[in-house]
Amino acid sequence: MSSGMPTSSCTICAARKKTNRWSLDGTDSDMVVKKIVCVGAGYVGGPTCAVIASQCPDIQVTVVDMNAEKIRQWNSDELPIYEPDLDGIVKKCRGRNLFFSADVVTAIREAQLIFISVNTPTKTYGLGEGRAPDLKYVESVARTIAECAGGPKIVVEKSTVPVKAAQSIAQILYAAQRDNPRLSFQVLSNPEFLAEGTAISDLLKPDRVLIGGDQTAQGLAAIAELVSVYEHWVPRERIITTNTWSSELTKLVANALLAQRISSINAVSAICEATGADVREVAHAAGTDSRIGPKFLQASVGFGGSCFQKDVLNLVYLCESLNLKEAADYWMGVVNINNWQRRRFADKIICEMFNTLSEKRIAMFGFAFKKNTADTRYEPGSRESSSIYVAKHLLEESAHLCIYDPKVPADHMIAELSNVSGSARVAKQVFVCNDPYAAAKNAHAIVIMTEWDEFKELDYARLYASMMKPASLFDGRVMLDHNKLVDIGFYVHSIGVKCSRPQAHSVRGPN
Ligand SMILES: NC(=O)c1ccc[n+]([C@@H]2O[C@H](COP(=O)([O-])OP(=O)(O)OC[C@H]3O[C@@H](n4cnc5c(N)ncnc54)[C@H](O)[C@@H]3O)[C@@H](O)[C@H]2O)c1
Numbered sequence: 001m002s003s004g005m006p007t008s009s010c011t012i013c014a015a016r017k018k019t020n021r022w023s024l025d026g027t028d029s030d031m032v033v034k035k036i037v038c039v040g041a042g043y044v045g046g047p048t049c050a051v052i053a054s055q056c057p058d059i060q061v062t063v064v065d066m067n068a069e070k071i072r073q074w075n076s077d078e079l080p081i082y083e084p085d086l087d088g089i090v091k092k093c094r095g096r097n098l099f100f101s102a103d104v105v106t107a108i109r110e111a112q113l114i115f116i117s118v119n120t121p122t123k124t125y126g127l128g129e130g131r132a133p134d135l136k137y138v139e140s141v142a143r144t145i146a147e148c149a150g151g152p153k154i155v156v157e158k159s160t161v162p163v164k165a166a167q168s169i170a171q172i173l174y175a176a177q178r179d180n181p182r183l184s185f186q187v188l189s190n191p192e193f194l195a196e197g198t199a200i201s202d203l204l205k206p207d208r209v210l211i212g213g214d215q216t217a218q219g220l221a222a223i224a225e226l227v228s229v230y231e232h233w234v235p236r237e238r239i240i241t242t243n244t245w246s247s248e249l250t251k252l253v254a255n256a257l258l259a260q261r262i263s264s265i266n267a268v269s270a271i272c273e274a275t276g277a278d279v280r281e282v283a284h285a286a287g288t289d290s291r292i293g294p295k296f297l298q299a300s301v302g303f304g305g306s307c308f309q310k311d312v313l314n315l316v317y318l319c320e321s322l323n324l325k326e327a328a329d330y331w332m333g334v335v336n337i338n339n340w341q342r343r344r345f346a347d348k349i350i351c352e353m354f355n356t357l358s359e360k361r362i363a364m365f366g367f368a369f370k371k372n373t374a375d376t377r378y379e380p381g382s383r384e385s386s387s388i389y390v391a392k393h394l395l396e397e398s399a400h401l402c403i404y405d406p407k408v409p410a411d412h413m414i415a416e417l418s419n420v421s422g423s424a425r426v427a428k429q430v431f432v433c434n435d436p437y438a439a440a441k442n443a444h445a446i447v448i449m450t451e452w453d454e455f456k457e458l459d460y461a462r463l464y465a466s467m468m469k470p471a472s473l474f475d476g477r478v479m480l481d482h483n484k485l486v487d488i489g490f491y492v493h494s495i496g497v498k499c500s501r502p503q504a505h506s507v508r509g510p511n
């Protein structure tokens, strides 16, 4: 099916000319991609289609979802997700060439190109439980397309899937094609690399766009059609085309490599704490080697989000299925270190607070898995924030948690924590606060969980004054000026740096 070699742009152009564009069934046709539908109006589908619509005024883009409430929100002033700059783009294009609809069937029937952008969470049951991605949503979309396509379609898997998922989608579509000669399908892989919080800038200026497809004339023609969509705003040299399996595997590998860097620096952070080295200095000095680079070396409470853990586990499962035990163990180590780092941070809090948190009030600053997103893990099993796990450990120690996050809604936090700690415990021990000063009042410690910029600007002297003494601050993002905090009187503990304690004489007296 595929050559295994990246497809050159010339081959793609030639395929486009030779096949007279978009004549996947081999018939002459001058039909071009005029209508795109994206199935799945989530973090990927919504922003991606908003950007496509804004950059391709000649294309009509419809985003559909089986969740009618989500579609209602996309059509309202309150979008269902928070992303910087998303609002403006949606409002500019909505009703012009960007539409949100719950009518999946009509949109699929009318479009020439269909993005599948549905969720692919880790399986929570049966074979591959806890490792393999659950492809039930992808399969259900493939079946809907098979039922209602009505004509030739380019089907693009944008969801993150295991290698060979395109083959499963194709199998469903080709079965329909056999029964109906008017149908013809090409399945492409076009994984998404956007990160939450920077989705719009990532989409507008991607490092690369990756498109994989069959290395047949029809496959190359379909690739060329999708290339022509991205070429509206992405320089051609940034659009990489490969065979389908390389594209699918690259997505998993890219996330595994990024997650591996974080686990590497987090493992180093433990060595720093034990030796007196400073993880910030080590990361900076090591990262200045151009072969290593400075990015993704920020020590933290562990990576969170909907992708890293899920996709590394996906890769682990793939290795296991291929009987590559050593490779599976290697990648599993990335997840194990991440869980260890979360536990290590929670244990540090407990140990430094005299080994008991019973009845102690802890102010938790930040709940989102990273700044500039409100995303936690609202649908259980999908969005991992390290805050959830650290909070769970602290609640087990009978702490009272007062949580402040500038974006995550209170009901999301309560739902997340109830899911891991039980609603009775959460009702008794968790309080969501509207501002950080209220959260810190009478607290024994502040715990920084998310690197929101506003946490750098807080009046820490004011916070300190309102807290119980001795007052501790646990900087899980290594983001604050620790010397300044110590001068105020805080006992400062962080990750990968030594603990900073105030000198007895410099501690401000009780307020
Ligand atoms: N979130 C990210 O930052 C990110 C980035 C790159 C890739 N990805 C990948 O992209 C995919 C989508 O992720 P997401 O974060 O957008 O997920 P999401 O949960 O935010 O959105 C998925 C949407 O698909 C809808 N859906 C599911 N089955 C459907 C069906 N049969 N018909 C119609 N709608 C259906 C759901 O209702 C939901 O609204 C996943 O595979 C993910 O791994 C995510």
Ligand SMILES: O=c1ccn([C@@H]2O[C@H](COP(=O)(O)OP(=O)(O)O[C@H]3O[C@H](CO)[C@@H](O)[C@H](O)[C@H]3O)[C@@H](O)[C@H]2O)c(=O)[nH]1
Binding pocket: 160, 192, 193, 194, 195, 196, 197, 255, 258, 262, 295, 296, 297, 298, 299, 300, 301, 302, 303, 304, 305, 306, 307, 308, 311, 369, 370, 371
């Ligand atoms: O040096 C670092 C960098 C990140 N993180 C944490 O890692 C997690 C993930 O961060 P990031 O990668 O910025 O966000 P995601 O939205 O999860 O994006 C990742 O996952 C997406 C879904 O597959 C991919 O598309 C993106 O390319 C990939 O960066 C967050 O908890 C961050 O706080 C660190 O702890 N240290």
